[in-house]
Amino acid sequence: MSRAPEKPNDSPATRPGLRDFFYDRMGMSVAAGLAAKKKVPIHRSTPFYFLGGMALFLFVIQIVSGVLLSLYYKPSPDQAFESVQAFMTEVDFGWLIRSVHSWAANLLIGILFLHLLTAYMMRAYRRPRELTWATGILLLALFMAFGFSGYLLPWNQLAFFATRVGTALVGVLPVVGQDLLLLARGGENVTGDTLSRFYALHVAILPLLTLAMLGFHLFLVQHHGMSVPDREALRLGGSERLPTMPFVPDFLLRDAVGWYLVLGILAALAALFPWELGEKAAPFSSAPEGIKPEWYFLFMFQALKQLPGHILGIEGELLGVLFFGCAGLVIFLIPVLDRGQISRLVLNILAALAVVFFIVMTAWGYFDKGSLRLILGASLFLGVLSLAISFSDRGTLVRRILWMLTALATLLLIIGISQELYQ
Amino acid sequence: MNALPRCLVAIALSSSVAFSVAAQEDAPNEPPAEETAAFETLTEDYSCMFCHGKTGTLSGTEKNQHLIVTKEDLVVDIHWQKGLRCHDCHGGSPALDDFTDHRNDPSFRSLASPQDIPVFCGHCHSNAQYMSRFRPSPRVDQESEYWTSGHGKRLQQTGDVKVATCVSCHGGHNIRAVDDLESLVYPTQVAKTCATCHSDAELMEGREYHGRSFGHQQFELWSKSVHAHAMMEKGDLSAATCNDCHGNHGAVPQDVDSLANACGTCHVKVAKLFATTKMKHQFEKTDLPGCATCHGNHKIHSPTDEMLGMAGGAVCARCHEQGKHGATLAGAEIAKQMHDELAQLVTQISSVGEKLDRAERLGMEIRGPRFRLRDANDALTNARTLVHSFAIEPVQQAVTEGLTVTSEVNSDAEAALQEHTMRRIWLGFSLVPIIAVVTLLLLYIRSMPSTK
Known part of the structure; x- marks a missing residue:
């Protein structure tokens, strides 16, 4: 039996020092090699690469703040609200940690939406990155599930009734609806059993799934490298001719700027607008006015509210849920559906309609007042239009249409603000 | 009466009852289906309804209107619901074969005058053994209380048949259970029921108690009070209405020395405090009616801090400013x-x-x-x-x-x-x-x- 020969220059004796001790034992040379090899292409849309890093940074904040919250949280209907209340009032910086956790969750979902939108605009889902796209969509779904399950945990009135409405939607699904409803709630109604399930989902099941999915997503990003928009590649005669920068340290430092900006925004939001706790849930009271889910579910909630009881003999709510299910499936399958110029045009039109639908429904559901709806809707449109303009070429018809829409959104914003000021 | 005319009368009455039932079925104000279902149809040989079940069979119909008993009355009546039938209260025999003028029946319990009503109702309601069939610890003091009331005394002493008797407040043949929302004596209805007589200026004219005129504005005044607000708008059934201060079966106007006790039924702590003060004795000495001196009686507003002190609008100032009634x-x-x-x-x-x-x-x-x-x-x-x-x-x-x-x-x-x-x-x-x-x-x- 022969022994494998030892590598002559890898022994600690030849590389003294603590850094080298770990360098040798942790295979840091492999990581260093990968980091040295990784290049980031430079083009007009390069700043959008920061969105992934920002989302990752917020996820780390969520883990840290979530672990701190879990030290005090008690997942039972009798104690959940009181434990969060005590955490906010009696624990040093408890208010800040909870506020950071809630705000970071919302910022994370917002950044993931932008990440999704810009990845679509850059067509980053093209071969061989179909799986990167699919894991990204699944990650977005997982983070939305994080938001949905976490919303109930403080056991306050709004969250309780919003969860009751939200979980009831599962029940309208044919065949499996009732079984899924029982599985989600742990019984017929939203009770302490539901709270236990949502807690387990929020702190154990979803984190495990997310870490696994995130690891796979990052591996794919590392493996395939950054996607270059085909428009940019064409402009310079091939993606290999694009200028690049090393990931370490050039891009990493730029990424750090993004993280710090997010940290600053998060600190300002948490300090100036502490996340409210509301009133403790009273399951036997009537539903309070103005129950609504988190903003990222609001477009679905608002749309489902508008549907009539029955459409062509089928339950309206069921049709709505199936519609959103199909829409999610279409987004998931975009890499497969994008098969040429025509299908791309159809997808672009559908994407534009989806964005308009999202903004209109969100603004409609968020405020009761017309002028405030107008301000929110126009502001969101301006944000998306500025994003779209950055992806369009100068002098093209698309760019001109986008500018016209921007002018229209600005006008609507001015009208909304004027109405609000003079009312 | 020989057999033939009796048969003819029986056939004629049966036909009229049948027509009457048919007419009632066609009537637009038919009681709800569930009430109709609850109404137990009388057997064919139950003769009371032949005459009392519809109009036109009793002489002088206008005058005898109160003798007519309709299905609508009976379905809501607590006695009927408990299984009691006409003869259980009125005596006599309802069997068709014994059809005679029931006034000649010695077992028939006559109600010749309103004066007979308390005794008539008390026949059962004062009988603890009988009433325990319906409730383990029944009240059986209503009749005896009634005779101590202002109404009862007046009826007994003066024979004034316009005073309230049992049926004035509870109804005749449509006596709902006291916890029925539509009962005339349900807390939210009591004031309106009392007002039927006590807001009737003509009826109340000249009536007085211990030399004080009754007046007829009690309901109007109470309607503006904090108690009426609590009862009618907030739905607080514990808020005071007429019977809470005056009693129900033994209703009397409150005297000066008993007024604080009436208020103290609910306002216990205040009453206890007031009872130990010199102020109470001073009020009694000067014939001031306790709580009502500052708070009024029927139109009692929600008290404010402005009522206290000596500034304008303060009730203390009424006496203490000018040293009236011995105020210092x-x-x-x-x-x-x-x-x-x-x-x-x-x-x-x-x-x-x-x-x-x-x-x-x-x-x-x-x-x-x-x-x-x-x-x-x-x-x-x-x-x-x-x-x-x-x-x-x-x-x-x-x-x-x-x-x-x-x-x-x-x-x-x-x-x-x-x-x-x-x-x-x-x-x-x-x-x-x-x-x-x-x-x-x-x-x-x-x-x-x-x-x-």
């Missing part, structure tokens, strides 16, 4: 002090409440202090109650307790506002290094050699 200037001074004590606590509670509101608007968690502020409000309520001791010390003590709470809550509210300010300062401090790092990073990136 020392009493006026105490009234002023009590008013000022209460005003001080009210101001503090309001001021601290505003601070808590401000802190809450700024997003601070102030649930605990807000909960504790309730103790100050409780102390204020206690102090307002203790006003009825007509002594300054207990009021001062209660107010001091309240002020201690407001002082603590005020500290908490100010701490919350202070913390909000500190958060902004710390935010500023934390943003400085963040901005500095971002700036340094950008400068460093700029200084880096250009990439390829």
Whole structure:
């Protein structure tokens, strides 16, 4: 039996020092090699690469703040609200940690939406990155599930009734609806059993799934490298001719700027607008006015509210849920559906309609007042239009249409603000 | 009567009942289906309804209208629902074969005059053994109470048949259970039921009690009172209505010396305090009607702190300003002090409440202090109650307790506002290094050699 020969220059004796001790034992040379090899292409849309890093940074904040919250949280209907209340009032910086956790969750979902939108605009889902796209969509779904399950945990009135409405939607699904409803709630109604399930989902099941999915997503990003928009590649005669920068340290430092900006925004939001706790849930009271889910579910909630009881003999709510299910499936399958110029045009039109639908429904559901709806809707449109303009070429018809829409959104914003000021 | 005419009469009456039932079925105001289902149809040989079940069969129909009993009456009647039938109250035999003029039947219990009604109802309702069939611990004192009431005494002593008897308040053949929402004696209906007579100016004219005229505005005045507001608008069935102060079966106007006891039924603490004061004896001595002297009787408004003291609108000033009814200037001074004590606590509670509101608007968690502020409000309520001791010390003590709470809550509210300010300062401090790092990073990136 022969022994494998030892590598002559890898022994600690030849590389003294603590850094080298770990360098040798942790295979840091492999990581260093990968980091040295990784290049980031430079083009007009390069700043959008920061969105992934920002989302990752917020996820780390969520883990840290979530672990701190879990030290005090008690997942039972009798104690959940009181434990969060005590955490906010009696624990040093408890208010800040909870506020950071809630705000970071919302910022994370917002950044993931932008990440999704810009990845679509850059067509980053093209071969061989179909799986990167699919894991990204699944990650977005997982983070939305994080938001949905976490919303109930403080056991306050709004969250309780919003969860009751939200979980009831599962029940309208044919065949499996009732079984899924029982599985989600742990019984017929939203009770302490539901709270236990949502807690387990929020702190154990979803984190495990997310870490696994995130690891796979990052591996794919590392493996395939950054996607270059085909428009940019064409402009310079091939993606290999694009200028690049090393990931370490050039891009990493730029990424750090993004993280710090997010940290600053998060600190300002948490300090100036502490996340409210509301009133403790009273399951036997009537539903309070103005129950609504988190903003990222609001477009679905608002749309489902508008549907009539029955459409062509089928339950309206069921049709709505199936519609959103199909829409999610279409987004998931975009890499497969994008098969040429025509299908791309159809997808672009559908994407534009989806964005308009999202903004209109969100603004409609968020405020009761017309002028405030107008301000929110126009502001969101301006944000998306500025994003779209950055992806369009100068002098093209698309760019001109986008500018016209921007002018229209600005006008609507001015009208909304004027109405609000003079009312 | 020989057999043939009896048969003819029986056939004619049966036909008329059949037509009557058919006519009632076609009537637009048919009772709801569930009530109809609950109505147990009488057997064919039950003769009472032949005459009393419809109009036109009794001579002088207008005059005898009260003798007509309809299906609509019976389906809601508690006696009918409990299985009692006409003969259980009225006696006699309802069997068709024994059809005779029931007035000649010795077992028939006659109701010749309203004076007979209390005894008629008391036949069962004063019989504990009989009533226990329906309820384990039945009330059987209604009739005996009635004879002690203003109504009963007047009926017995003067034979005034216009006074209220059992049927005036409970109905005749449509007597609903007392807990039925539509019962004439359900708490929300009592005042209207009493008003049927007591708001009738013509009926009430000339009637008096112990030399005092009744008047006919009690219902109108009560309708504007804090009790009516609580009862009719807030749905508080424990709020006082006519029978809570005057009694029901033994209803009498309250005398001067018993008025505080009537109010004290609900306002127990106030009544206890008042009972031990010199003020009570002074009121009795000068024939002032206790609580009503300051608060009024039927039109009792929600009391305010302005009623206390010597300023305009204060009830204390009515006597103490001019020394009426033996009122003293020392009493006026105490009234002023009590008013000022209460005003001080009210101001503090309001001021601290505003601070808590401000802190809450700024997003601070102030649930605990807000909960504790309730103790100050409780102390204020206690102090307002203790006003009825007509002594300054207990009021001062209660107010001091309240002020201690407001002082603590005020500290908490100010701490919350202070913390909000500190958060902004710390935010500023934390943003400085963040901005500095971002700036340094950008400068460093700029200084880096250009990439390829």
